[in-house]
Amino acid sequence: RAKDHGRGVHFAYEPSLHAVAEERRQLEFSLRKALEQDELQLNFQPVVDATSERVVSFEALVRWHSEEHGFVSPAKFIPVAEDTRLILPIGKWVLKQACQEAMAWPEHVKINVNVSPEQLMQADFTDTVIEALSSSGLNPQRLEIEVTESIFLNDTEVAREALAKVMELGCKVALDDFGTGYSSLGYLRKLQFSTIKVDRSFVQGAAQGSSESLAIVRAVVAMAKSLEMKTTAEGVETEDEAELMRTMGCDRIQGFHFGRPMTSYDARALFDIDYRQLSA
Ligand code: C2E
Ligand code: MG
């Protein structure tokens, strides 16, 4: 296959399908132990109000420091966990930990938790949420579940009902990475999402002057407003991107510009920080 790259470039090593499968098998094996051996941790990334620039929420992002593999990105191990159903115990752990951590924050600061389609398909998903809320004592209104468009791919009805039940508890639901997946606007009618998260690719594109990205952000913001949903711009890395998203009417901003995913310890230290005063 290396030949396909042309111009006589030779790759010393290209992983074969077998090597990829073997790596996944090893990851699965280590991941099974990771939960028991406390190798998983949560990081928290601030989400700020676009106008006041105050922290309104944190998104919980799982981190794995593996004894065998070192740091493994969730982009790599979450898919493995999803394929092997390990996402079920991991997801439960994440929900519980995240709710517990949020109890240490001021009441107005919410917690965003990512949930995989496989979790939503479980008959006991609502019980899992109730358990995380009651064991921590967290007000359901402070919990926002994040799902991606992929939940609408297969058994739409089961996922929709699971989310509707969670909304009845008072929790909120955000549509993550909007615009990157199987995009049909039809399903926006099926569920009253609280928030649409505009994917980083559009934020980046818009800031680089792509008229398509600009048009998409503009359309998503307008649509969200008319459906009474909030918008969060994801992956905002620079002041220019933040300013553009603010101008375009995004309600909230998340990204390295305001804070990277950080430990719970560092997250607690962020309260009541006004970023504009910091940079002044
Ligand atoms: P996501 O939910 O869309 O999370 C946002 C990702 O973008 C995070 O990557 C975050 O670190 C990264 N990010 C935030 N701001 C910026 C920025 O300004 N620039 C750039 N380049 N990236 C930024 P992370 O932590 O590697 O997570 C990747 C994905 O893994 C998440 O995407 C989510 O889909 C999944 N994930 C993470 N934690 C969990 C979890 O607890 N459960 C489940 N089911 N999925 C999770
Ligand atoms: Mg997310």
Ligand code: MG
């Ligand atoms: Mg996202």
Ligand code: MG
């Ligand atoms: Mg994303």
